[in-house]
Amino acid sequence: MDPLLKIVIVDESPIRAAILEDGLREAGFSQVVHIEGTANLLARIYTIDPDVILIDLANPNRDVLEQMFQISRIVKRPIAMFVDQSDTASIQASVDAGVSAYIVDGLKKERMKHILDLCISRFNAFSRLQGELDRAKTALEDRKVIDRAKGILMKAKKLTEEEAYALLRNTAMNEKKKIVEIAQSVITASEIFK
């Protein structure tokens, strides 16, 4: 590992950037800089003069980075990782994960592969976390809808909480729908009948 390798992360998501930065530091890369915001992106990158630039694919600034190839004045000439197509699998994996790398020409391929693999796994870990968070949020929202529907049924049909829930569940099973969908219908209907 080369702890002197300078790595720049361009990512709009501060959480994902932090996850990636941690991973790179754990792997022994001590010179990692996260660039935030879009103003003067190229100028800031030139000042840092990195060996590797990592950018998320959802970032429109990728096109700004492409301008680096056009400017011969800078000492180091970065190239996109896609230029080397020998490792199609890892390119595919990185695009799927949503990250792209620009590296200084001449950087050894094995070293880059290590960094890229690390990025891919961190990016994937982040989207798993995001997915779990989204599911947790949805579950919470569903819970609220079902609770409201139960309340409406308990009041309208003089049911206990258990009976109201059983009614929602049985209706859902009969109609091959989700409980939350039936609950939503109950709420909508009750609003119409108000």
Added chain:
Amino acid sequence: MSDKRLRIGFIPLADATALIVAVDKGFCAAEGLDVELVREVSWSNVRDKLNIGLFDAAHLIAPVAIASSLGLGHVKVPIVAPFGLGVNGNAITVSPSLHATIVAVADGNILDPMVSARALARVVSERKAKGLEPLTFGMTFPFSTHNYHLRFWMAAGGVDPDEDVRLVVLPPPYMVESLANKHVDGFCVGAPWNSVAVDLGIGFILHFVSEILVRAAEKLLAVRAQWAKENPDVLTRLVRAHGRAADFVEDVANRDEVSAIVAAPNRVDVAPEVIRRTLDGRMKVAPDGTVRVNDRYLLIGRANAARPDPAQAAWLYAQMVRWGQAPMSADLLAATKAVFRPDLYDAALGASRPLPASEPADGIGAFSGPAFDPDDIEAHLAACKIRR
């Protein structure tokens, strides 16, 4: 016939109209094509996903298709374009203060691009004499029509785009913001962004690109050459669907429906009225509401706009050579022309129609310099005083 599934990438711009209508209005489905449109945020992404096969086809800016085919600045993946998604459609917008300065020093009517370019040259040398920072202009990509259109215009007036001003790449959605906070003094971009700047009162449209080049190929429906070879039938169906969509778009009676389809939140995501203005070529050019009408602002299906013209490819290659992005070579010129495939267009949509009389004789119609000869790039370059 079981539906063939395709993934097609696009950038949210008005010149994706034929593609969006082909898919959302059912022209692709009628050809047995089940298309998933994938909205992208950068030309780099579109190019890379097309190159590695994540996209079957893409809404691609013409010079990127050429650069990819020639291996310029990036991996070499031959691309072919059987259909043109738009001719023209770009505009040059400047800040109110630069607009006022250009008007003040202009020797004549600034609607004439030669007058405005010479005025810009005067502004540039006055700034230099005062020791002010050079003007900065935004464009969308190193290999972009916007880059070449800006350069062609200003160089004709005596401004060296590499020495006298700064040209910076800006993603289209950031153009307006950059003009507002004075990071740039002007930009060249496609619709709807010029209109957005005018509507916000922070920009004046100085020129439609159709005033600089009467006919300028802009976006292409692009596929990998290999994919075209392996899927000739699917390609024909895809081009046919696009031909029908382009005709539908050009029928003025359909414009409101088209504008609503294209403006949808999952497509270009702007007010339908902005798309309508673009398609009609009725552009608000100044914050005070001044409207300029130009029926060539964006051509989608009319005047053979959708039929790829190798002369257009040659003109773009000539700009790459002019500005030092590509070496001059007969082989590269031939490879460039082979990107634009009128034969594939004709195969799907029937024998080609001759270019209407409204169109320039050389197929380009540049406002300055001799007529363009696609077989003699050197003559074009020899007439350019400013070049690399």
